[in-house]
Amino acid sequence: MNIGIYLVSNYPKKSIFLEAVEICNNLDVDFLEIGIPFSDPIADGEVLEKASFEMLEKYSTLDFLESLFEVKRLFKKRLYTMTYSNIPYSLKDEFNKYSSVLDGVILADLPVREAIEFEKKLGCNIIKFATPESRSSDLDLAIKSTKDFIYFISKRGITGGNFAIESQTVQKINYCRKQAKVYLGFGIRSADDVAKASQISDGVIIGTQAAIELQKGIQGFERFIKNIKSINL
Amino acid sequence: MRLKRYVGEFGGQFVPETLIPALDELEEGYIAFKKDKHAQQQLRQLLKTYVGRPTPLYFAKNFSDYVGAKVYLKREDLAHTGAHKINNTLAQGYLAKFMGKKRIIAETGAGQHGVATATVCALLNLECVVYMGKTDVERQSINVDKMKILGAKVVSVEKSGGTLKSAINEALRDWVTNVQNTYYLLGSVVGPHPFPTIVGDFQSIIGKEAKRQIKACEGKLCDAVVACVGGGSNAYGIFSAFLKDDVELYGIEAGGRSTNLGDHSATLSLGTKGILHGALSYLLQKQANVMPVHSISAGLDYPGVGPMHSFLKDTKRVIYDYVFDSQALEGFFALSKLEGIIPALESSHALAYVLAKKEKFKNKTIIINLSGRGDKDLDIIRMVQE
Numbered sequence: 001m002n003i004g005i006y007l008v009s010n011y012p013k014k015s016i017f018l019e020a021v022e023i024c025n026n027l028d029v030d031f032l033e034i035g036i037p038f039s040d041p042i043a044d045g046e047v048l049e050k051a052s053f054e055m056l057e058k059y060s061t062l063d064f065l066e067s068l069f070e071v072k073r074l075f076k077k078r079l080y081t082m083t084y085s086n087i088p089y090s091l092k093d094e095f096n097k098y099s100s101v102l103d104g105v106i107l108a109d110l111p112v113r114e115a116i117e118f119e120k121k122l123g124c125n126i127i128k129f130a131t132p133e134s135r136s137s138d139l140d141l142a143i144k145s146t147k148d149f150i151y152f153i154s155k156r157g158i159t160g161g162n163f164a165i166e167s168q169t170v171q172k173i174n175y176c177r178k179q180a181k182v183y184l185g186f187g188i189r190s191a192d193d194v195a196k197a198s199q200i201s202d203g204v205i206i207g208t209q210a211a212i213e214l215q216k217g218i219q220g221f222e223r224f225i226k227n228i229k230s231i232n233l
Numbered sequence: 234m235r236l237k238r239y240v241g242e243f244g245g246q247f248v249p250e251t252l253i254p255a256l257d258e259l260e261e262g263y264i265a266f267k268k269d270k271h272a273q274q275q276l277r278q279l280l281k282t283y284v285g286r287p288t289p290l291y292f293a294k295n296f297s298d299y300v301g302a303k304v305y306l307k308r309e310d311l312a313h314t315g316a317h318k319i320n321n322t323l324a325q326g327y328l329a330k331f332m333g334k335k336r337i338i339a340e341t342g343a344g345q346h347g348v349a350t351a352t353v354c355a356l357l358n359l360e361c362v363v364y365m366g367k368t369d370v371e372r373q374s375i376n377v378d379k380m381k382i383l384g385a386k387v388v389s390v391e392k393s394g395g396t397l398k399s400a401i402n403e404a405l406r407d408w409v410t411n412v413q414n415t416y417y418l419l420g421s422v423v424g425p426h427p428f429p430t431i432v433g434d435f436q437s438i439i440g441k442e443a444k445r446q447i448k449a450c451e452g453k454l455c456d457a458v459v460a461c462v463g464g465g466s467n468a469y470g471i472f473s474a475f476l477k478d479d480v481e482l483y484g485i486e487a488g489g490r491s492t493n494l495g496d497h498s499a500t501l502s503l504g505t506k507g508i509l510h511g512a513l514s515y516l517l518q519k520q521a522n523v524m525p526v527h528s529i530s531a532g533l534d535y536p537g538v539g540p541m542h543s544f545l546k547d548t549k550r551v552i553y554d555y556v557f558d559s560q561a562l563e564g565f566f567a568l569s570k571l572e573g574i575i576p577a578l579e580s581s582h583a584l585a586y587v588l589a590k591k592e593k594f595k596n597k598t599i600i601i602n603l604s605g606r607g608d609k610d611l612d613i614i615r616m617v618q619e
Contacts, residue, residue, distance in 0.1 A: 087521045091520070109249060110247060156412055
């Protein structure tokens with residue numbers, strides 16, 4: 001079971017963010033997903049949107065990207081970034097300079113059918129999505145084009161909320177798992193959720209709850225990650 | 234799929250994966266709807282008796298004398314609800330019904346698309362939720378009242394500037410959450426494929442009529458067509474019929490207060506290529522983040538633009554330019570006083586361009602798309618005058 005933590009770049013401020021990265025490294029989190037704030041985050045729920053907007057007030061996009069180098073130094077396992085298509089598209093070479101330290105890029109507004117071309121232009125690994133709405137043709141396209149894990153969005157909607165999976169969705173996850181690794185994201189917020197998810201998937205991504213814990217304080221964040229990781233032992 | 238996702242390098246479907254099946258369903262529904270003779274007949278009948286089409290092509294003699302050109306106005310302001318928006322909402326409302334959808338969501342800037350959507354939902358007995366930026370709710374209060382009277386729920390969006398862009402963000406979030414029973418009725422030629430194609434098609438009636446009408450009046454085509462561009466639906470609606478003809482086409486954007494980023498909405502004239510709300514197109518941005526925009530007219534206040542306009546700009550088929558708020562006001566008053574027609578502030582940008590470029594249009598025959606009427610703008614006019 002792989003556990004991934006999503007952290008909004010530099011949130012709530014750069015020093016605490018880097019401490020959180022170190023904690024994740026020390027507690028053997030399997031991968032990190034660093035969010036690069038964007039002005040129009042249509043897939044983000046209230047918590048992550050608010051965090052992004054706060055960071056956009058304080059830092060520039062290049063500051064967020066620059067932080068990726070520091071994260072890479074502090075965190076030894078796999079590193080991804082999560083943002084929206086306009087960031088790599090419009091920053092082009094500037095983005096590529098930073099993406100060289102990444103294992104992959106997750107673009108919340110880039111469906112598989114667009115990702116295939118986009119990946120060639122960008123020259124890096126783009127993570128493919130599947131969702132409860134995916135038809136078998138969509139799942140096949142995701143499986144065929146994936147070089148890493150498939151990011152399975154557990155529910156219809158935006159980030160945050162509660163974790164609940166329909167039985168039809170479980171069937172879709174099983175279908176993907178025959179040929180690719182599947183990580184679940186959206187709505188996973190507790191050790192219980194992770195335990196449930198571990199029955200049906202290869203990994204999870206925890207975002208909103210990590211941001212909520214981090215906002216409360218770094219000690220609480222550490223306890224939260226320890227608690228999540230205890231499931232994994 | 235049978236329709237093209239891109240026009241040149243522009244367009245595409247930059248949306249969360251969850252929406253892809255819904256966009257495919259929409260495309261298939263649209264293709265079937267266009268082939269269904271009964272549905273098309275019903276729609277044609279309502280465009281005539283309910284919307285009031287064809288709208289007149291009016292020879293504006295006084296305005297013509299004033300500018301030294303022969304100016305015709307395509308009177309979309311006379312369409313039901315006072316703007317061209319109803320052409321699209323009626324057709325998409327029927328399409329939603331045809332596809333068996335019962336809940337409609339929409340975004341609105343000036344409120345014209347919101348009112349036109351609420352109107353059609355009342356007519357077709359559909360649940361209607363309209364997202365509107367808080368700033369727009371405040372400056373377009375009459376349209377908010379109208380939507381409520383028509384039975385729509387209006388959701389005021391405070392986040393990220395509280396204008397059209399924020400309203401689209403929230404509408405997309407609603408759609409991705411309620412995708413199983415909800416139809417997103419987009420109001421312009423923007424958004425992910427197939428919306429630009431669908432909205433462009435449903436607005437193309439403006440150009441088809443105008444072409445027939447100008448031939449009947451003049452015995453030939455006009456020299457130029459001028460239209461304002463925000464998202465670009467009225468402009469594409471009228472341009473589309475003339476693209477293959479020897480007719481100059483002018484798309485006029487909002488220059489706002491100045492050409493500084495944040496002071497205008499002149500996306501094509503002053504923007505760069507980028508991705509927003511599902512499509513690759515021109516965009517007003519800084520370090521890859523979308524910038525706040527300004528225009529005196531709420532309907533042009535948008536940092537993006539329809540992908541076909543980006544294509545028409547790059548291929549140089551259409552000339553895109555801008556006029557400032559102050560010029561738009563001159564256009565507004567000129568038409569009001571010379572012709573007894575109060576134009577929308579959006580359409581006033583097209584009028585203002587012709588006023589500003591008298592030499593260019595001297596002795597030419599031109600059509601200006603009068604996309605809407607100005608009653609909704611009286612609060613803004615009053616504020617500016619004070």
